[in-house]
Amino acid sequence: GESVGLHLPTLSVQEGDNSIINCAYSNSASDYFIWYKQESGKGPQFIIDIRSNMDKRQGQRVTVLLNKTVKHLSLQIAATQPGDSAVYFCAEKETSYDKVIFGPGTSLSVIP
Amino acid sequence: NAGVMQNPRHLVRRRGQEARLRCSPMKGHSHVYWYRQLPEEGLKFMVYLQKENIIDESGMPKERFSAEFPKEGPSILRIQQVVRGDSAAYFCASSPPPRGYEQYFGPGTRLTVT
Numbered sequence: 001g002e003s004v005g006l007h008l009p010t011l012s013v014q015e016g017d018n019s020i021i022n023c024a025y026s027n028s029a030s031d032y033f034i035w036y037k038q039e040s041g042k043g044p045q046f047i048i049d050i051r052s053n054m055d056k057r058q059g060q061r062v063t064v065l066l067n068k069t070v071k072h073l074s075l076q077i078a079a080t081q082p083g084d085s086a087v088y089f090c091a092e093k094e095t096s097y098d099k100v101i102f103g104p105g106t107s108l109s110v111i112p
Numbered sequence: 113n114a115g116v117m118q119n120p121r122h123l124v125r126r127r128g129q130e131a132r133l134r135c136s137p138m139k140g141h142s143h144v145y146w147y148r149q150l151p152e153e154g155l156k157f158m159v160y161l162q163k164e165n166i167i168d169e170s171g172m173p174k175e176r177f178s179a180e181f182p183k184e185g186p187s188i189l190r191i192q193q194v195v196r197g198d199s200a201a202y203f204c205a206s207s208p209p210p211r212g213y214e215q216y217f218g219p220g221t222r223l224t225v226t
Contacts, residue, residue: 034214043116043203063207089154099160102154105152105153
């Protein structure tokens, strides 16, 4: 069945280093992917998205890479800051369906 | 522009009682989604509604759970005869028309069943 999963459940990085969070998906029909950040006690916050006709998209300090060949998605955070500490979820969606399928999440801890 | 609002933020119910969770979408948004999150887990889709219509309820448990989004007022997620397994955080998201690609989440309601 459909699934979106993460390779690493936890990640610790030094402040200032770059972070890479990985995600695998199995539904080849998914054509829209999103990364969310969830801080403790709060709702998920949209970070960046990418459509399947792209393989890279950049935002402010964040970059999402999509490799459709191996069904892999990654989120890169440049110069990681303490405020980046949170749980990060990848999510997928098919254009023809309305629901978003979330992966289990990766907890990012930034060491000052 | 106020974000998605949910209330209450915390709700405690005894087994067998009813829980009502409210969600007010962002201004101009006509699509509402409900998700459930168990501790240490991701969000699970429950239901997608537009005004006065349930579009996709494939994630809703068959019994005890219902949702509505009336013409006026907030969307309501209703859980009848709650059980301990219903304890979770329930998040609402909204998106603008025509189709909900980018969803904006509320702060969630944390339901505890004692």
